[in-house]
Amino acid sequence: VGMVNRIINGDMRVDQRNAGASVTPTYNSYGLDRWSFPVEQASKLTTQQSSTAPVGFTNSMLITSSSSYAVGVSDYFSVQQKIEGYNIADLGFGTANARAITLSFWVQSSLTGTFGGVIGNYNGSRNYPFTYSVSSANTWTYISVTVAGDTSGTWLTTNGVGLNVIFGLGAGANWSGTAGAWTGTQAFSATGATSVVGTSGATFYLTGVQLEKGSTATDFEYVDYGRQLQQCQRYFEMSFSQGTTPADGVNNGNAGATAACFSSSGARVNTKFSVTKRANPTVVTYRGSNGGTNGQWSYYDGSSWVTFGASSVQASQTQYSNDVAPSGRAFGQALIVDGNWTASAEL
Numbered sequence: 001v002g003m004v005n006r007i008i009n010g011d012m013r014v015d016q017r018n019a020g021a022s023v024t025p026t027y028n029s030y031g032l033d034r035w036s037f038p039v040e041q042a043s044k045l046t047t048q049q050s051s052t053a054p055v056g057f058t059n060s061m062l063i064t065s066s067s068s069y070a071v072g073v074s075d076y077f078s079v080q081q082k083i084e085g086y087n088i089a090d091l092g093f094g095t096a097n098a099r100a101i102t103l104s105f106w107v108q109s110s111l112t113g114t115f116g117g118v119i120g121n122y123n124g125s126r127n128y129p130f131t132y133s134v135s136s137a138n139t140w141t142y143i144s145v146t147v148a149g150d151t152s153g154t155w156l157t158t159n160g161v162g163l164n165v166i167f168g169l170g171a172g173a174n175w176s177g178t179a180g181a182w183t184g185t186q187a188f189s190a191t192g193a194t195s196v197v198g199t200s201g202a203t204f205y206l207t208g209v210q211l212e213k214g215s216t217a218t219d220f221e222y223v224d225y226g227r228q229l230q231q232c233q234r235y236f237e238m239s240f241s242q243g244t245t246p247a248d249g250v251n252n253g254n255a256g257a258t259a260a261c262f263s264s265s266g267a268r269v270n271t272k273f274s275v276t277k278r279a280n281p282t283v284v285t286y287r288g289s290n291g292g293t294n295g296q297w298s299y300y301d302g303s304s305w306v307t308f309g310a311s312s313v314q315a316s317q318t319q320y321s322n323d324v325a326p327s328g329r330a331f332g333q334a335l336i337v338d339g340n341w342t343a344s345a346e347l
Helices: 223-231
Strands: 046-050 060-065 074-085 101-110 113-120 127-134 143-145 163-172 204-212 237-239 259-264 266-272 282-287 298-300 306-309 311-315 318-325 335-342
Touching: 074 204, 101 127, 143 223, 143 311, 163 204, 163 237, 223 237, 266 335, 282 311, 282 318
Parallel strands: none
Antiparallel strands: 046 060, 060 204, 074 163, 101 143, 101 204, 113 127, 113 163, 237 335, 259 266, 259 335, 266 318, 282 335, 298 306, 298 335, 311 318
């Protein structure tokens, strides 16, 4: 089956990190899977998965302004998805054969007016600002924007950032661009666009985001949940059950996993990822529910749970190992391990 939609989790169903909870994004942190927040400063907005959605969808991403913030010339607030180069290679951007693309989505806001966004390349050296209109407050509006393929610039076609889709939430003059043409000046929104962060309590809902080849928007490409989760896990995976926010002390991770002792004070836990990662990931460990030190795994010594000493994690695209330090063990002995992990290979 061909890939129509280059956006992953465009219907906002997957939220591994936050399980629907509201979070306050910091620079380039993630809310829902695959959606990150380039925000020049924190504490001006919150985001969470929402069940408010147009007909045919079950979820959206909700962004709420935390104050009435007057955006300065050097400020920018936005939400984006970085699309991997492998998934846009056929568009031919940066060549004479560049293909037109169409971005479509559903939006609802408590504000009305002209809103802005940007299509860009990996380093912001090529950008196409665009605008769209929301004429009725608190009403779902379907938007479609067609963009001519860019024949200039460098566009990555392997596992780097191939193309960036940005929705502006407020941007100063230094980070706004004239809509409707490709430019070499980096931008996070279009000139004159409505600032969501400028009104305290303003809401902005987004769902059904689709980026496709060609000049016509087609129906949203639904992907079964299992496959959509796997697409997200190429960039972020966790040992926690879906619907559980990663944290120390959670009782649903590696309890029952085993470590093999290679010395009296050394053992290794090997874990294979469910999905091959985009790149070697960063692995973060969490203590399990049997006590111990935050960030550290523990093992059962026959009578109680004991926190490992120092640990060392090595990760590849397909698996990771955690070398841990038990005490008074024997070569070849198996240990029951309690703990959790997350692995991030985000763009």
